[in-house]
Amino acid sequence: MSDAKKVYVIGHRNPDTDSICSAIAYAELKRTEGVNAVAARAGQINEESKYALEYFGVDLPVLVADLYPRVKDIMLDCGTTVKTTDSLRYLGQVMHKKNVRSVPVVDEKDGLKGIVTVSDMAKRYFEELNMENLEAASVTIADVASAIDAEVLAGEANDTLLSGTVSIAAGKPETVAAHAGAGDVVIAGDRVSQSMKICLQNGPACLILTHGSKLEDDMLPIVKEKKIVVLSTKFDTFTTARLINQAVPVGHIMNDKVMSFTKDEMLSNIKGDIEETNYRNYPVLEGGKLIGLISRDNLMIPDPEKVILVDHNERTQAVEGIENAKIIEIIDHHRLGGLKTGDPIYIREDPVGCTSTIITEMYLQRGYEISKKIAGVLMSAIISDTVLFKSPTCTERDKAAVKKLAEIAGVDYEKYGMDMLKAGSGLGSMTPAEVAKNDNKEFQIGDYRMLVSQISVMDPQEVLDIKADILDAMRGLCESNGYDMSLLMVTDILKESTELFYVGSPKTLIGEAFKKDASGDSVYLPGVMSRKKQIIPPLTDAVQRIQK
Structure with missing residues (x-):
């Protein structure tokens, strides 16, 4: 499994607790089936999700900001x-x-x-007309010796930089004397000549004998006096000269x-x-x-990343670059959102309150053991999405799943649930801009592109106190992202109601959907807690009536 290509199990952007926990639990289920599944997230987690993961000691899913092909x-x-x-x-x-x-x-x-x-x-090599200027090329005696596979007959083939050029001791003595000077590398043949002796008197840095020749005894005194390094190579003169040029450093x-x-x-x-x-x-x-x-x-597009989508199935809610990925499964509890795939895939869509309820049932139906940690995160997600069974989206299946999971996790789900909801209900250090886009999802409703965010609180007043700043931030979201409208559900967990903030147009859409006076910037909706069941459907119906 370790050599198989990874499959990312990932929820929607701005992930809520269900999106995070579903990814963790379903990735574990797929690994049980031999898939190299990796739990991933498309954004930062909220305080509620953080509380759940820390409580049960579960690692945070890996952050996948986008799925665009990269150099790696x-x-x-x-x-x-x-x-x-x-x-x-x-x-x-x-x-x-x-x-x-x-x-x-x-x-x-x-x-x-x-x-x-x-x-x-x-x-x-094409530009090489003369012997290389060794000083300019930073060539050492050791470089030369290595290049020609030389035997050192006198001196030491060390890292001393050569400062001259390469000369060949052939031809008339006076010609050689004029061109072979101190500091040069002199290539001599296999016969002692007057030219070679003149070269030694000039004090070259290095004398090279070709054809494996040896140094004559009568030359040893001057070699030692002038501190000349003498090398012997098996190559002929022409080859030796060429190889010396290959002693030049790569740099x-x-x-x-x-x-x-x-x-x-x-x-x-x-x-x-x-x-x-x-x-x-x-x-x-x-x-x-x-x-x-x-x-x-x-340089071609690599094999696309394989992904399993959980808790969403709409392009506008998916991780950036989803069009470059290969979706192989979808596990969700929302409306169908029009994502297209190239091949038939496994889809499980159930009208329950939480994706984690579906995944819990899949564990049980397939006979897989649910660990204490996985039971804890699945239970946390269901409690979050159903607001501890208060949401109208909650079903008997959700309740049954929570009770089963709480037994495995060894917790009192009612006490734990309230503690978890409290952990995620306060504003804490959130700025108005962060509140405005908390747990947001994008929807195309008729001709209108809308952003619907939600924040669940125990005390709505702390949100109402900064309402003006939040509305300004929502206007900014519309202007920078091209939304027709931005909505924020401020949901009161205790009173089971929502104050719906809205900016943009048409405001008549809000009035038509909820039968309220929408001339202001918010409406109070008693009994409303679910975006999926109590906000999006009325807006969709209202758009159809308005656009007839």
Whole structure:
């Protein structure tokens, strides 16, 4: 199961307790069935949900802000890297062995320094007309010895930087003397010549004997006097010269102006940048460190995330990017909201007070054991959605489920329920803007796009005291999001009633739906506690009457 692709079980945006607890419980049920299910949430939890999870010691579902494809979804492992100090010969060997055309260049701590490609190497060789200026390329004697697989005959092949150029001790002595000077690397053939002796007198930094030649005894004194490093290589003069140029460090030819991305960037945001460049691979960084690569050859939409929706089935309430995901199941207790799927899927829609009631029955029907923790969160969700059985949405099935779950969880559901509702009923540190969008859901009712929020309280007066500020915040929601109307249900748990705040238009819709004078900015609705059953249906009917 660990190798299977994850399936997110997720509720609606601005999740309430049912949305959170249903995701937790159903993910556990699916894992029992061998699915790699992960409980997720599409927003921050409220105080009521927090109380329930802490009481039963249950972890918070993972936050999934959206389902848009991101860099991490197509990122490749980056097992092949080189250092700036590695030679071009080593780079070529790596590229050949790994069959890659570009390699990231990193420092000792995997910090990205640049990238080097086959094109960079090819460009260098095409432009190579003379022997490399070793000083400009920061080449050491050790680099040269390594590049030509040399045996050290005298001196030490250390990390001393060379400061000259490469010369070949061939031709007339006077010509060699003019071009092979102090600090240079001199390549000599396999025969002792007057040219070679002149080179030694000039004090080169390094003398290279080709064809595996050895140093003549009469040359040892001057070699020691001038502190010349003498190397012997099996290669011929031409090959040796070419290999010395491959001793140049990667850092000398790499591209240090690298386009890179982070793992959480959306693919839709980076496609334009990639299309405008000709790079094959792009590094992925985290904290400046290389963690992977993305390839332009692999830049396609990855397999969509698999999701199971709980406690909702409307596009406007779903996590952002739901259109990029593959919905495989829906477990809900609301009206059908018009979500489309590419394939037939399993849907369970039941007219009960809470999604967690449905999930409880699924556990029992399938013969799965309900743990104490899962029983606790399921019970909490049902108590929340039915307001401890006071909501008109509550059914006998909800009540039966709570009693069964309370027995498993080992709690007095009435006492626990009141404590949980109290924990989530106060405003606490909530701002008017937060109150205005608390537990909100978006609805398309006829031609009108509406936001309906709800806050349940023990004392409505604390909300009424800041009513003007809340209404201003609701107007802001309409202006910034294009809603025709924003509604807020201020539900009194004890009196089982709701003060309905509203802004936007048409206000006549409120009057028509609830048979109230809607000329103001709120109406009192005794006995109203359910958005699903007592707010949305009357509004839907009213719209149909108004738009006839």
